Amino acid sequence: MITRNDVDQAAARIAGLTRQTPILEADSGTYPGPLWFKCEFMQHTGTFKARGALNRILATKERGELKPDVGVVVASGGNAGLANAYAAAQLGVPATVFVPETAPAVKVKKLEATGAMVIQAGVEYAVAYEAAVRHAAETGAVYCHAYDQPEIVAGAGTVGLELLEQLDGVDTVLVAVGGGGLMAGIAAAVEGRARVVAVEPETAPTLHSALAAGAPVDVAVSGIAADSLGARRIGEIAYAVAVRAGVESVLVSDADIVAARSELWGQYRLVVEHGAAAAFAALHSGAYVPGAGERVVVVLCGANTDPATL
Structure with a gap:
């Protein structure tokens, strides 16, 4: 709430x-x-979505949760992925974006243009989401949800x-x-x-x-x-x-x-x-x-x- x-x-x-x-x-x-x-x-x-992405990353930095060498991770080949990749670049931290293997090449290129590491996982969004959550748990990257944080x-x-x-x-x-x-x-x-x-x-x-x-x-x-x-x-x-x-x-x-x-x-x-x-x-x-x-x-x-x- x-x-x-x-x-x-x-x-x-x-x-x-x-x-x-x-x-x-x-x-x-x-x-x-x-x-x-x-x-x-x-x-x-x-x-x-850039507003929420910036707020999320900055808030985690204030709380000491953001690791500058690991950065953030998000699962989205769409607007949320682009916004979080942009926000991470503006704040000088890395971003990893998991997208389905079916993500259009033009969207993947757009994400890569922000400097994000783009990883394709599975043919459905749910698989990419699970991979992103595992990545966060294994690396300590801050997970940025598309809408429910x-x-x-x-x-x-x-x-x-x-x-x-x-x-x-x-x-x-x-x-x-x-x-x-x-x-x-x-x-x-x-x-x-x-x-x-x-x-x-x-x-x-x-x-x-x-x-x-x-x-x-x-x-x-x-x-x-x-x-x-x-x-x-x-x-x-x-x-x-x-x-x-x-x-x-x-x-x-x-x-x-x-x-x-x-x-x-x-x-x-x-x-x-x-x-x-x-x-x-x-x-x-x-x-x-x-x-x-x-x-x-x-x-x-x-x-x-x-x-x-x-």
Whole structure:
């Protein structure tokens, strides 16, 4: 469980190491009330995840857990792997990234370009994850989870602190959910000042299913946003924060996500990945209907996509 205090500490810890990403106001009259886009896709490495990675590594250094010669280890061929490799490079420690043997060569090259040691293990993510955990146990490397560690979640939550500073008033924040780290961090940051609505693909409803079951449960994962919203289970931290903060979950279809992503490009010239477009899809499709005058922020959390697909 994390609170606003944890997010405040994260903000102080990573100050000067991350970008303050801009807020873009949507065209007036499009929705019942004011709408803004929090352009977090402009963060280092193209997603919000650099915030949590930096906070995690710095926090372990403060506690004396980080071995400078061994560094950190992560299992991810996607955004989390890239963010942690970047953060490690910025802080001058080594990073080892375990990826499945099926990871696209372009992603492997991108990871290697940060200076990370990339190790391919197994044909599924689960095998790479187990290999990374063993590596941490054997070497003493700090393990950086993609979304379910307090420092990772608190770092992600600094997005919420920023948007509160950038806007005079916010009623609702729409956030896409996979493992839930970003949602939980923002919910903790804005708790008592704004509410958070989680937006999930119908084909990967981790939080939606957990709220219905009363606890995190495994879900089948597929769909167009599975590369970034493909967690099979909501994080324990995310679930606890969602319940405490009264986070609502709404579902969107693949078609909704595609249409929202196209609208962001066509109307605003914003290039985002499908997972990021999911948050806007809730508004664009009518899955979430704001009240008259409701002040809404849509967090656009990632841009690691192929522009040719727009």
